Amino acid sequence: MPVPAEDLPVTAAAADPSPPPGPVVTGRYDQPPGYGVNRPRGSDSWQFTFTLGGSGLLSQGAARARAGAGDLVVLAPGTAHRYTVAPGAGSRRFWWTHCRARPAWTAWLAPYAVSDGLYAVPSVPGVLHGRIDAAFFRMLADARGPAEDTPREDTPREPDPVAVAHGSPARELALCALEEVVLLAAGGPRTPVPAPDADARVRRAEELIAADPGAPHTVRSLAESVVLSPSRFAHLFTLRTGRSPMRALREARLRHAARLLEATDLTVERVAAASGFSSPCHFSRVFREHHGVPPGAYRAGEGR
Incomplete structure (x- = not known):
């Protein structure tokens, strides 16, 4: 079921801490300076963000990570977190997804752990950005139902789309696309950022x-x-x-x-x-x- 971006809160309120963990909720935002989300009680679901342009700051508990173009940052549920457009950045364009992570993903992300529950995969090679972007667009299509085709590069794309995958087939298809994102970002031949010793x-x-x-x-x-x-x-x-x-x-x-x-x-x-x-x-x-x-x-x- 598609949900317009304007129908979702930009800044989390006490009564709306995060999307629930069951469905897969995916969106693409282009946010100006001053945008931020603060969840003092944390989230019930995992959150994945892939930055397309600009810069953002994300925190999970006391740990911090900066997200620039080509960075994948993942926040686990259960810990207070916050994310904003970085000071001095004109904006931040990014994909985001809330869902229940598959168990195998934490092992792939483990080399990029900044702290418990915060994973930052930096500088995903540019040659992979197109595939990651396409995978997120495919998540939007799959969330709306398996009958829709994956958008082609020449297809006009709705700005800031948001979609929620409720049913089992749509949810599993969306998770498969997100799994491709995690594998492309974390499984490439790169040297991970060293975790704290x-x-x-x-x-x-x-x-x-x-x-x-x-x-x-x-x-x-x-x-x-x-x-x-x-x-x-x-x-x-x-x-x-x-x-x-x-x-x-x-x-x-x-x-x-x-x-x-x-x-x-x-x-x-x-x-x-x-x-x-x-x-x-x-x-x-x-x-x-x-x-x-x-x-x-x-x-x-x-x-x-």
């Missing part, structure tokens, strides 16, 4: 723990500090260090407590609190398990 992000988290082991760190707070989802952060941290983030935090707190016992006359209760333990009893039990003696005996010189 996983080791650097793990080291940053370790530095945060070491700097203040008594702080109320959690997997979520540490993950947010290095712009990762909690599950991805925990996986990377364990892979790189051989221990979970919470185990590393507990060991850092125990080292900090041991130094306080050796160098200060703070009570065991205050050492426990300064080292981030929830109660003196819990601290004494964990300390004894680790050092073989309780905190008071350790202070007296036992177990060192």
Whole structure:
């Protein structure tokens, strides 16, 4: 079912966060300076944008990507995002699609991950732009129904068209066209933009723990500090260090407590609190398990 562009909101409102994930919604925009979409609650669907001209800025959580001509940027659902015409750019012409991504696509996009949920495939070779453009136009035709032919290069084209593929045949045809876009953009013989170094992000988290082991760190707070989802952060941290983030935090707190016992006359209760333990009893039990003696005996010189 075709939907005119003027019937869709330009700037997302609280009651209209994004198109639903079921249908495939495709459009082509030519937007002037000042255009922007802000979705504080994120989107329920994946969003794919391919820039034809001008420049835009896109963000997913704390991560940022710039989109110029020939750049494909993909935003995963579930995280606050925003996109605008870049400051100083006259406009931004781009294709966009909202849909539920096929599982295989994330593996193709993985080398271009800027952060969890933000993928930026830069500088798609110019020789592929025509094929990508044609694939998007084919998505528009397929969204309207399989009976329509793919527009030829000499066919007049409606400016800023938008179409929604509801039925199963139309949706699958549109997804096949989008899959061609992703393969052409991400599968070409090019060097991907390096993703942020996983080791650097793990080291940053370790530095945060070491700097203040008594702080109320959690997997979520540490993950947010290095712009990762909690599950991805925990996986990377364990892979790189051989221990979970919470185990590393507990060991850092125990080292900090041991130094306080050796160098200060703070009570065991205050050492426990300064080292981030929830109660003196819990601290004494964990300390004894680790050092073989309780905190008071350790202070007296036992177990060192």
